[in-house]
Amino acid sequence: MKPFKAILVLFLIPILLPAQDELAMPLIPAMRQLHHEYIIGSIQKINQLPAVRDSGYQKTMVWVDETITGIRAQIERNQQLEDNAKYRWLRSVNEVLTGFLQYQQSGQIRLNQLEPLIKAYQQAMKLALADQSIYPVFENNDLVIGNILIDNFCLKTNQGIPAAKDLLVWKYCQIYPDQILNTLSKQPQNIFADTLIVQAAFQDPEKLYNFAAAPNALGRKIQSVNHVLVKIIGQLSLTKTGRMYFPFLDQLYHGKFSMEDITPMLVDDSASRYYKLLVDTRIEYAGRMQKGDTPLLEKVLTAKLRSKAVELYINEINALHELKDLKIRFKVLDKLTAAELYYLAVMGESELYTSSFVSGVYP
Structure with a gap:
């Protein structure tokens, strides 16, 4: 049995080595070295956040560093990406990190959301490179993660972005229901508009009454909603x-x-x-x-x-x-x-x- 095991191991080594080798960083061309340095610099800035130093998140940051390094290596090793595409994806990676820094410093995202953010980005990147919709990423993640990813340099032209933007509006309105009508006044054609208008009708009928009477896109949208309460309020507003x-x-x-x-x-x-x-x-x-x-x-x-x-x-x-x-x-x-x-x-x-x-x- 021992010789058999040895032979089996020898056969497995060639299979396993490429998988390990994929994580190794290849030689970075000088023309893209600066983009990698930007990413490394952003990770260092995150490491310097007081919340990281004082809360025992060092283990998480080790994972972040290793994962981001792996993403950088995948970009460099991807033979289907031309040089310009590699530039764009490296910029995209850095935007995720700088976006986290901005939101964290303004108190809009917690440190424990960094790992879910990077995992969400990995999923979005995989779907985008396969020319598939990244909408499921926004369905399955918090509003703040969606807000960071929605305008990302390499994701913003994806086929799933228009619907994802509508979804983020819906998620925002569930957190801040008193802002439904103010938000819809800027985006009356949102695909969730009917549902949100019905929600607003029960929450604040008087406010809906005011918006329904307005001679604008949202006023017309409210008047068109096929719901008993909304129809009554819309009729009264006129x-x-x-x-x-x-x-x-x-x-x-x-x-x-x-x-x-x-x-x-x-x-x-x-x-x-x-x-x-x-x-x-x-x-x-x-x-x-x-x-x-x-x-x-x-x-x-x-x-x-x-x-x-x-x-x-x-x-x-x-x-x-x-x-x-x-x-x-x-x-x-x-x-x-x-x-x-x-x-x-x-x-x-x-x-x-x-x-x-x-x-x-x-x-």
Whole structure:
């Protein structure tokens, strides 16, 4: 058995040696020596970062140095790459390292993301050299890694970059959802625009209302989204009284009201009916919230209920506070139910004169 093992080893050596030899750095032509020095210099700068010196990342940096050296060697040994292509790829490698330095110094990337960044670059490089889309690299990595790679010198013309840019916008918006509409205003044709607009509709309907009314690309995009809530908000944004419907947006969305049900209550002589609808809706919302269900724009409803209580009733009562005839002074309250009086008192507490409260609202 021993002679057989020896023969087997002899046969394996020629197979293994080339694989080991591929990692060795060949003689670097003088015309590309400077590009290699740039890369080495960038690694040295990373090694000098306080986070590296103070956090025991020396082992990681050994891996980084060995891996980057291997990439440099692969570029030099690749016989399918012309000299100009080798220049470009060496520049590309250095851009990854300088990009990491910039993002790390600005606090946007952590030191423990350096290894995933280099692995992501290796995958992207392999796909790009095979003339394949590098989109999967952006799918499988964090936003900050994608941001470093997206404009990389040798990757930015890859067929997968346009879709990857859209994906990075989506990832950014998941981290900063309050920036969805501001971001889409610059990129309304993003392939994730419809999904993001629906997300914005639930998160901040009032903000979507403002953007939907704008006569620009994003406004038109919002109006075209085929989603019930977005369509309602888009329709309201095109009317002069759109915000008057907002306290009932949840009811409109769930089909309990239609705009036609509310519209007649918006005229001056039906203002009391509008207040009554606010109270009825607030009572229903209170019941739902007790069960853990928070209606859309519940706070908007509460604010509108308060403003209407003051506008329609409390201002008039306060204006007549010197009038001794209480029937005349509080006549405006005659048609209100106990629940409506309760919300008037609660919502208008800070505006209602004490004498009005004890004499007429809750005598």
